Amino acid sequence: MAHIDQYATEDATLASAREAGRQADAGPVSAASGAALRFLAAAIGARAVVEVGTGCGSSGIWLLRGMRSDAILTSVDVEAEYQEIARDAYRKAGFAANRTRLIRGRALEVLPRLTDAAYDMVFVDAVHTEYPAYLVEALRLLRPGGIVVFNNVLAATPMIDGPLHVPDPGTAAIRETERLVREDEALIPLLLPVGEGLLAAIRADAPEQD
Numbered sequence: 285m286a287h288i289d290q291y292a293t294e295d296a297t298l299a300s301a302r303e304a305g306r307q308a309d310a311g312p313v314s315a316a317s318g319a320a321l322r323f324l325a326a327a328i329g330a331r332a333v334v335e336v337g338t339g340c341g342s343s344g345i346w347l348l349r350g351m352r353s354d355a356i357l358t359s360v361d362v363e364a365e366y367q368e369i370a371r372d373a374y375r376k377a378g379f380a381a382n383r384t385r386l387i388r389g390r391a392l393e394v395l396p397r398l399t400d401a402a403y404d405m406v407f408v409d410a411v412h413t414e415y416p417a418y419l420v421e422a423l424r425l426l427r428p429g430g431i432v433v434f435n436n437v438l439a440a441t442p443m444i445d446g447p448l449h450v451p452d453p454g455t456a457a458i459r460e461t462e463r464l465v466r467e468d469e470a471l472i473p474l475l476l477p478v479g480e481g482l483l484a485a486i487r488a489d490a491p492e493q494d
């Protein structure tokens with residue numbers, strides 16, 4: 285695991301964004317998770333990405349670095365102060381202001397206002413107990429072939445399991461999201477043990493009619 289974590293490297297811009305996020309207690313993604321997000325965004329040539337949980341901008345910079353040069357990141361957070369720090373971080377990372385659309389508000393109030401099937405990727409990094417509800421919104425927002433990615437699935441999931449172990453509500457919600465993703469035949473799931481752990485799924489194309 286340490287090998288994976290050390291393989292991804294941050295430049296000075298990302299290191300400073302992560303430090304700002306750490307100091308603000310905004311839980312910035314690790315370099316390993318960020319590198320995976322950049323990879324996935326680049327692999328699908330993402331033009332439009334929704335992020336749930338802007339924080340101070342670390343994951344946004346990684347995503348923008350993988351997205352196409354004309355792509356737009358829409359990022360939602362309840363904390364205006366975090367989003368101001370993120371805005372500054374994007375600017376320092378060289379992204380024009382029109383590459384990001386920061387929306388302040390509760391994700392479950394903002395996401396329903398975004399357009400159906402208009403996004404290539406949804407990255408979720410906010411309230412664990414809301415992960416199952418974010419999944420419902422993400423599946424509506426994604427175009428066929430789009431990818432949803434949930435952060436923190438390993439950090440929040442205890443390794444101890446069994447009938448006597450009662451997980452906290454956040455962990456229970458993450459487990460429920462893992463199950464929903466695995467059992468949805470319209471999704472191609474993958475658990476990636478990088479950084480804090482990423483649960484990813486591709487929204488498959490609709491099956492062809494006979």
Ligand SMILES: C[S@@+](CC[C@H](N)C(=O)[O-])C[C@H]1O[C@@H](n2cnc3c(N)ncnc32)[C@H](O)[C@@H]1O
Pocket residue numbers: 305310311312313336337338339340341342343344360361362363366389390391392409410411
């Ligand atoms: C782990 S941090 C995100 C870190 C960010 N992705 C990064 O890499 O810098 C979680 C974020 O979710 C935000 N948040 C908390 N409740 C929320 C809600 N109901 N809707 C949207 N964002 C929320 C917090 O303000 C915080 O910035």
